[in-house]
Amino acid sequence: DELVFSIKDASGKVVKKVIKEGKKGVQRFHWNLRYTLQNPINLNKPSFYNPWASKDEGTLVAPGTYTVEMALLRDGVLQSLTGPVSFEVRALKNVEMPAENRTEKVAFQKAVAKVQADFGVSQRLMSESRNKLKYIKAAVKRSELPLGNLMASVKSIEDQLDQVQLSMFGDPVKRRLDMGQPLSPASRLGSIGWEQKYSTATPTQTHRDSYAIAKDAVMEIKSKLERIFNQDLKSLEQKLIDSGAPYTPGRGYDNKD
16 A cells, blocks of 8 residues: 655646555655656666765745645555645745746746756667667578668668767767867756756856757757657668568567468
């Protein structure tokens, strides 16, 4: 059994779900007044404690009225236990440069977090595409189709991925040689995200401009990777299926026997 605490804003939108083990006794928990990150799911846990690792938490919510309600999750069925109880979130008056409009400030931080999540999706698509290609290259060598055509398709996809990776992170050779190059989306988002996540000040114009540049770049990158993953790789995988090539992870299987 699990207890599910749903925290909602004044409009009724869920801003946080806290799930606790259902057990006897008086229990309590504290909400850190932050949204939940919407980054790609990663179930891997580090084998050691890293004090400098980023925390799995979103930006602070805006001051205002919120509600919390409790339900019991048992065998996949959610049963309400208490109705919504309202409470107020107030901004402390101990900040040096408080944002003039806290709602706009939070909206900007959430927009940055959304682009960071999209960049995370792009990283996953890049990683999964390259992983698929490793298996596809091995299967191509065993396929009964002509090697040249299939390997040409593989090389074309690899070249596209290399170009997209350059646009994501910049040129590693230039970086090692301290040669100047435009800021990459990864660099821009890393700076904005770190400087904004724990700030209560109004976003600077530099942050807003850098966010706009990064957003446009990430949308283009994500679109290219989605096309490679959903079209180019799928087309190549279908050729492998049609040729009866050995199975590769994630492509599907056609048993012709």
